[in-house]
Amino acid sequence: MAAIGIDYGTSNSEVAYFDGEKHHFIKLDPAIEQANKIRSSVFIYYEDDLPLPPADVIETKVSHIQQAIQQQIEKAKSGYYEASDPREQKLYSDKVDNLRAEFHNRPLLQRRAIQLLMKDRTVQDLPLKQLVETGRFAFGEEGFKRYLKSPEKGRLIYSPKNFLGASLVAGQQEAFVGMIAKQLAFFRASAEQQLQQPVDTAVIGRPVRFHGTRGEEGNAQAIDIMEKAAAQAGFSSVSFLEEPIAAAYKIERALTEPTDVLVVDIGGGTTDICCIKLSPQQQNVWDRQQDVLSVTGTRLGGMECDKSLIIKSIAPTMGQGLTMQNGFPVPPTYYSDMCAVDDIPKLNRFFSDDYGLDIAQTMSIVKNAEPMERLLTVQAEKLSARLVNSSRMAKELLSSREEITLPLHYIEPDYDVVINTGDLNRSMQSWLRRIKKLVDECVDASREAPQQLFITGGMSLSPIVRQAIQDNLPSNLPLLEGDAFNSVVEGLAIHAANKASNK
Numbered sequence: 453m454a455a456i457g458i459d460y461g462t463s464n465s466e467v468a469y470f471d472g473e474k475h476h477f478i479k480l481d482p483a484i485e486q487a488n489k490i491r492s493s494v495f496i497y498y499e500d501d502l503p504l505p506p507a508d509v510i511e512t513k514v515s516h517i518q519q520a521i522q523q524q525i526e527k528a529k530s531g532y533y534e535a536s537d538p539r540e541q542k543l544y545s546d547k548v549d550n551l552r553a554e555f556h557n558r559p560l561l562q563r564r565a566i567q568l569l570m571k572d573r574t575v576q577d578l579p580l581k582q583l584v585e586t587g588r589f590a591f592g593e594e595g596f597k598r599y600l601k602s603p604e605k606g607r608l609i610y611s612p613k614n615f616l617g618a619s620l621v622a623g624q625q626e627a628f629v630g631m632i633a634k635q636l637a638f639f640r641a642s643a644e645q646q647l648q649q650p651v652d653t654a655v656i657g658r659p660v661r662f663h664g665t666r667g668e669e670g671n672a673q674a675i676d677i678m679e680k681a682a683a684q685a686g687f688s689s690v691s692f693l694e695e696p697i698a699a700a701y702k703i704e705r706a707l708t709e710p711t712d713v714l715v716v717d718i719g720g721g722t723t724d725i726c727c728i729k730l731s732p733q734q735q736n737v738w739d740r741q742q743d744v745l746s747v748t749g750t751r752l753g754g755m756e757c758d759k760s761l762i763i764k765s766i767a768p769t770m771g772q773g774l775t776m777q778n779g780f781p782v783p784p785t786y787y788s789d790m791c792a793v794d795d796i797p798k799l800n801r802f803f804s805d806d807y808g809l810d811i812a813q814t815m816s817i818v819k820n821a822e823p824m825e826r827l828l829t830v831q832a833e834k835l836s837a838r839l840v841n842s843s844r845m846a847k848e849l850l851s852s853r854e855e856i857t858l859p860l861h862y863i864e865p866d867y868d869v870v871i872n873t874g875d876l877n878r879s880m881q882s883w884l885r886r887i888k889k890l891v892d893e894c895v896d897a898s899r900e901a902p903q904q905l906f907i908t909g910g911m912s913l914s915p916i917v918r919q920a921i922q923d924n925l926p927s928n929l930p931l932l933e934g935d936a937f938n939s940v941v942e943g944l945a946i947h948a949a950n951k952a953s954n955k
Contacts, residue, residue: 455653455689455952456643457698457944458636460678462611462721462753463844463910464489466938467639469647470945477938478643483593489937492613492720493837494631495595496587497606502578503586505569513565514558521555575607576803576834580796581623583607584630591638596841600862603834610837611755614721614794616677617662617670628677633684640685654682655948657940658692659722660749691951694747695719696726697740698943699908703934704730705946712745713932714902716891716921717940718911721794723887724749727898735946738954746897750890754911757880758843759791764879765871766843766860771824777817782824786811790830793840803834829863838862850876851914877916884917888924895925906932908939 456478459466466489467478477488484490504510525548532544554560575583587606590598599608609615612631620628636654643651661667662674675692682690696715703713710731717724727745734740763772767787774782789807792798801807808831815821815828830839839860846858855872895902905925911917913936922931935942 453652453952454643454647454649455655455948456640456651457941457946457948458639458654458656459695459698459941459944460613460632460635460656461492462613462719462755463492464720464937465492465635465639466490466941467643468938468941468945469643470942470949472949475938475942475945476647477941478639478646480639480642481592481594483597490592491596492611492635493596494609494612494635495590495599495606496583496609496631497590497598497602498575498587499605502570502573502575503582504566506582509569510562510565513569514561517561517564517568518555521551525551525555575604576800578607579623580607580627581630584627584634589631589634591635600838608837609796610793610840611721613662614755615796616674617751620673625673625677629680629684632678632681636681636685636687640687652687653689653948653952654687655691655693655698655944655951656682657695657698657944659719659751660694660696660724660747661722661751689951693944693947694724694726694749695722695940696724696747696749696908697728697744698941698947699906699934699939700726700728700730701735701740701943701946702939703906703932704732704735706932706934707732712898712900712903714891714895714905714925714929716905716907716909716912718887718907718909718917719753720755720910721751721753722749723752723890723909725890725894727894727900727902729900736950736953738947738950745900746894748890748894748897750886752883752886752890754844754847754909755794755840756883757847757911758840759788760879760883761843761847761871761876762791762839763787765875766839766858766869769823769867769869770826770830771815771818771821774818774820774824776814777819782814782818786814786827790827790836791840793837799836802831802836808832826860826863826867835863846871847876847914873916880916884920887917888920891921891924902929904930904932906934906939908934908936910936912936 454469456467456469469476479487480490481487528544528547532541535541535544612628615628640651656678662671679690696717699717700713700715707730713728713730715726726747729743771782772787789798789802811828811831815824830836842858846856849856850873858869858871860867907918907921
């Protein structure tokens with residue numbers, strides 16, 4: 453039986469197995485060059501017709517139809533008593549008999565209820581739990597391509613991880629358990645096929661604080677969902693390790709002497725930081741909690757930068773800042789709601805017909821409302837996830853270029869937005885201040901000052917981010933070089949191997 457490490461990320465996920473000497477990365481997505489990485493997004497879709505409504509919903513509709521029939525019966529009975537002509541009375545009497553027969557014909561009523569419920573029904577109308585239980589799943593690039601090709605066929609969950617600590621209404625917790633179980637089962641099956649042995653144990657990375665506003669209650673909910681999903685996926689043993697600590701276990705194997713390291717892990721949805729004592733002599737020890745000097749984190753990751761870049765550099769070309777006839781600006785919430793790919797209720801509201809009507813009405817009282825046509829296109833064609841993805845690519849390209857032209861032709865032909873590193877820098881300032889404050893909190897909470905710095909996670913590749921963090925720390929603090937993307941999963945795999953050997 454093998455034990456694997458799973459880096460279940462906000463933007464991407466990875467799986468690795470450590471054999472005691474080297475890592476084996478599990479290929480998860482053959483559609484991309486680095487096949488061991490896979491988008492964490494899930495596209496749940498239907499090839500053909502949508503599923504029938506749940507039985508209780510059908511029965512509720514039947515009751516509504518019966519109420520309408522009963523009203524017709526009472527009206528026909530009144531007509532009968534008011535009629536003086538026997539022939540007219542006979543017509544009303546027959547009508548009452550027919551309506552009563554219809555009232556008691558349950559199969560017919562159920563068919564009528566289903567027809568009414570299915571009329572104009574879309575995927576967006578389905579409860580998430582029903583979608584998960586009845587829809588088909590597509591992962592990685594295949595899922596994203598299906599979404600781009602026919603978004604009306606399904607629903608893209610851009611980052612399931614971002615919802616685990618949030619307030620979830622009835623049925624949604626079960627929905628996320630089922631959704632993530634499908635992903636974890638896919639990861640496990642891929643590992644078993646490539647390792648040629650059963651996989652029953654996993655160490656899954658977790659942020660210090662899951663994305664949400666519910667504190668420890670949200671964290672407990674997130675872990676509960678992940679544990680249930682892992683069990684459904686077939687794992688008999690699962691544990692969790694905070695992501696910056698996992699990254700520390702990876703870099704520890706390159707050290708030649710004990711040292712205290714500050715690890716800053718900036719992922720897609722969260723930033724997690726720890727100060728930890730590392731030593732080559734401790735590499736194979738399972739329980740390392742006594743070596744953790746301090747740890748902190750928050751729901752503040754690269755996705756916030758993607759959304760901020762849209763607000764600062766793209767939204768102004770979509771009508772943000774225009775003035776209405778009453779002198780007030782176009783509601784800025786249009787643009788923040790447009791980016792809310794990590795908030796299902798808010799995004800569903802943005803995609804509603806009423807919201808589109810509200811935008812259209814605002815356009816009628818704005819001079820030169822043409823730029824708002826782009827906003828309306830994003831709303832009507834449900835392009836929010838695609839726009840956030842475009843912003844993410846712009847951010848990544850600006851890590852190595854001074855200026856780019858971002859093509860948004862899926863919104864409007866020849867619609868291009870020029871963005872430079874200055875624009876990106878300005879959009880990130882508020883975010884960077886919060887990151888630096890978090891680093892300060894972790895360092896202040898540690899009983900030992902860090903001797904070395906390691907920055908990991910996708911955002912660590914940004915020169916702006918690296919410089920801001922280093923400027924905030926003592927100038928003589930050495931920077932450890934390492935893999936920005938794989939250090940967490942490699943550390944998780946090491947921890948999984950240690951766990952298996954200590955059984």
